[in-house]
Every structure is written in structure tokens, then in C-alpha cells.
Amino acid sequence: MGNIQNLYHSNSFTADSDGNVGIGTTDPQNPLHIKKEGYQLKLEDGNTTNTCEILASNNTMGFFSDRANAVASSDMIFSIDNDTKMVIDTNGDVGIGTTNPIYKLDVVSAGDGLLSLTGANKPAMIFKVGTAVVGGIQAQINTSLNVSAYGTSSLNLQT
Numbered sequence: 281m282g283n284i285q286n287l288y289h290s291n292s293f294t295a296d297s298d299g300n301v302g303i304g305t306t307d308p309q310n311p312l313h314i315k316k317e318g319y320q321l322k323l324e325d326g327n328t329t330n331t332c333e334i335l336a337s338n339n340t341m342g343f344f345s346d347r348a349n350a351v352a353s354s355d356m357i358f359s360i361d362n363d364t365k366m367v368i369d370t371n372g373d374v375g376i377g378t379t380n381p382i383y384k385l386d387v388v389s390a391g392d393g394l395l396s397l398t399g400a401n402k403p404a405m406i407f408k409v410g411t412a413v414v415g416g417i418q419a420q421i422n423t424s425l426n427v428s429a430y431g432t433s434s435l436n437l438q439t
Contacts, residue, residue, distance in 0.1 A: 292304060294306045294307075294308060295308075296308060299311065300312075300313060301313070302314075302315070303315070303316070304316040317337060318335065318337055320334055320335065320336055321333065321334040325351075328350060328351050329348065329350040329351075330346050330350050330351040330354065331344075331346065331347060331348065331350070332344065332345055332346075333347055343356065352370075353369075353370045354370055355367055355368065355369045355370060356368040357379075364379050365377075367379050367380075367381060369381060372384070373385075373386060374386065375387075375388070376388070377389050377390075397419075401421075402418050402419065402420055403418070403419050404416055404417065404418040404419070405417045405418075413430050414429065414430055415427075415428055415429045415430060415435070416428050416430075
């Protein structure tokens, strides 16, 4: 059998002598190099029409899970070493350390350091109801930690 490059070499598909395959490029730089405007990679479940798509276009990088809404309640899962680290569920809730987030951001940890906010000057967390700012927490280097309530809001500390 001849060299696959000699058999299949065109502007749409190339296989080079290093084993790199190019689709849309004649000079593939990686084992699989796809060059095309718009949606570039689509994976489809053989049992359903559920898909995962990756887009790289101009200044946009997009990851899509079940873009056609073929399967109800799809999630996007990020796993490392066969362990789920983060989930974005069908409601847009993000879970870190949990596979079943119940809040917009749900962080669960068995150890310390649940959340870290770092800012060059004054890291802060602002609380809003709708568009109205109702409170916040702000830290200042070596001086204070300010907990604030704004407007007609009251500041309550409960145990």
C-alpha cells in the first residue's frame, strides 16, 4: 500500500509523513489539525442526536453541549483523572466540587480555602438584588475587612 499522502492529498484533506492529519490545511502541525471558519469539530452520540461542538472563529472560542436541544437537561462536565471537577448544568448553575449544583455558583470542598478573591488593591464582593447594590465585603491590605449594607438595607450578624 502506498503513502497515504500520495493517495489523499488535496486542499481539504492531508496526511503527512509524520502522521499528522490536516483537514482544511495542507500543513498540519498536530496529530489532528482542522482549519475552517465556523464550527470545526462535532461529536455526535450514536444512540441519540445529542452533540458536542467546538468553535474557533475570529476572537471567539466556544464549547457547545446539545446545541440543537435534542436531549433535555444536558450538562457540560469537566473531568480530570476520571474525577468530575466542575459541572455546568442545564439551568446554567456551576458546580465546583459537586456534580449537582443548587446555586448559580456552588463550591464544595472537603478542605479549607473554599473561595479566594484576589485584587491588586481592594478585593471585593458586591451583592445586588436586581440592579440595586444592597451590600458588599471588601478587604484592605493590613487594615480592615469591611462588611457593608447600602441604602435602606440593614446589616445583621446572626449566630
